[in-house]
Each structure stands twice: as C-alpha cells, then as structure tokens.
Amino acid sequence: MKFFIDTANLAQIKEAQALGVLDGVTTNPSLMAKEGITGKNNILKHYVDICNLVDGDVSAEVNALDFEGMVREGEELVDLHEQIVVKLPMTKEGVMAAKYFSDKGVKTNVTLVFSAGQALLAAKAGATYVSPFIGRLDDISTDGLALIEEIRLIYDNYGYETQILAASVRHTMHIVNCAKIGADVITGPLSAISGLLKHPLTDIGLAQFIADFEKGNK
16 A cells, blocks of 8 residues: 655655655645645745655646646646646546546546545546545544445456545544555555554563663673
C-alpha cells in the first residue's frame, strides 16, 4: 500500500520523506489556504516546490467547475512538473475531464467520492486514482471503510486499474483497516502516519534492553 501525505506544509512533507515511507502528496485549495499560499503564481510555484521534495505523484486540484476550464487548468498544472496528477471533482464535468486526460496519458485523481457508483464512473473514465473520503463519511455516521470494501470488490470484479486512494484518513486504525481491505493508497496527515510507529510495549522493551545493557557494561 502506498502512503501519501495530505498537506501543503513543506516541513511536514520533508519529515515524512525523511522517514523513508512516503510515496506521494495530495493537496487541495483548502490545504493551500491553510498554509497561506494564495494567488495563482504562488500556488503554482508551491506545487513545483512540493514536487522537488518527493519522488512520487503530487495531486494538484483544478478550481474550475466547467469542462473547458478543468481542461485548461489541468493542462497548465501538468506542464509544471512530470509528477503532477490532475485532481478533478466527482461531477459530470469532472468525469468528462478525467476521460479527456486519460486518453492523453495524463494521470488523474477523481476526488470527493462518496459512493461506489461514483467510483465506478471514475474507473470507467480511466482515472488513475479515485479518492473516497472515509473520514467525512464517518462524520455523518456512515461506515467509510465499508465504501472502500465495495469499491475494491467492484474493481476486482472487472479488472479496473484505477487505484483506490483512501482519503480523509484521520488516524492510525484508518490506515491499518484500509490495508486489510486492500486500498491501494492512503492519504492522511503526518500524525496518522507517524502514529503507526508507536506502541507502549516497544517503549517498555527498549527501555529494558538499555537498562540491562548499562548494568552489564559499567
């Protein structure tokens, strides 16, 4: 399973990259705004800065809602760097744009997916990634992980190559359960990824090893 970090914060991306397990980055307009990145030129430059920090795919989202605008913005994003993946909304126009870019060999990430039917359309359009938002489903008392299971079954039934990118991941158990179900990718905050390192028995065992070593080597 691939690990993407969901942020526009360069320091967090560097930290995740240094850990040696990072496969890519996802961003969106909200994450850019959170980091104070505003203005078209600054946003485009920031995407390039992110690409220069990591080796894998970097999802960059269009802001247009119409097909022509999505294509125009997507082509501009693709020209920035070879690692850019065009991120498109799960709308009629977004599916059309996914097909357009797929036919041209451009990677796409269809986002804001909340149903198996939406994921099926994205796969039919040739999307590289589909992003079901499991955390947001959990927020409204709906099982986000069950959606991952449904999409996995459908994609396996027909051999779709679209990768399931579990988004809106909130914590470590989201990651572990996505791995059990068979999500191809998770994207989440640094805290969720780093949280996988932690276990109290590891800390206790390491402390005991060090104490025993010091007893015998004084």
